[in-house]
Amino acid sequence: MEYGFVSQVGSAIYMDPSVIRSxxxxxxxxxxxxxxxxxxxxxxxLELRYAIESKRAxxxxxxxxxxxxxxxxxxxxxxxxxxxxxxxxxxxxxxxSKCRMxxxxxxxxxxxxxxxxxxxxxQLESEITCLHAEIEQLSKMLDGHKCNLxxxxxxxxx
Numbered sequence: 001m002e003y004g005f006v007s008q009v010g011s012a013i014y015m016d017p018s019v020i021r022s023x024x025x026x027x028x029x030x031x032x033x034x035x036x037x038x039x040x041x042x043x044x045x046l047e048l049r050y051a052i053e054s055k056r057a058x059x060x061x062x063x064x065x066x067x068x069x070x071x072x073x074x075x076x077x078x079x080x081x082x083x084x085x086x087x088x089x090x091x092x093x094x095x096x097s098k099c100r101m102x103x104x105x106x107x108x109x110x111x112x113x114x115x116x117x118x119x120x121x122x123q124l125e126s127e128i129t130c131l132h133a134e135i136e137q138l139s140k141m142l143d144g145h146k147c148n149l150x151x152x153x154x155x156x157x158x
Contacts, residue, residue: 053063
């Protein structure tokens with residue numbers, strides 16, 4: 001079955017938005033800003049809705065109007081269910097609070113450990129600097145020292 005308003009390019013289906021009408025107002029285009037759009041880019045429910053609306057429009061039928069009512073869940077719950085729900089929420093609140101406290105304590109411990117490691121690192125860097133200075137000083141002393149060697153002996157008389 002071929003419709004004049006649908007064309008298939010590759011794996012994507014393109015539709016003319018003038019065929020697609022709003023469920024609440026059939027005289028207004030849903031997608032008036034674009035002359036062609038890709039159905040594959042739409043969520044599944046919208047894709048199905050547009051496909052159904054386009055088929056109905058091609059056959060000259062109006063789109064059905066659907067009214068949605070949300071059932072009141074508060075009235076449907078019994079006293080026992082409400083008590084269980086309240087208890088579950090209270091337990092969840094306590095568990096969430098406990099989890100947040102544990103996380104805060106863990107972060108606090110990590111910060112303390114980080115500060116200790118930074119302090120130790122700074123101390124080691126300071127010690128390295130002192131040792132480099134000592135090496136340089138000893139190297140200068142060694143370069144400045146004149147050694148009198150005779151017959152493989154150091155400058156000591158024996």
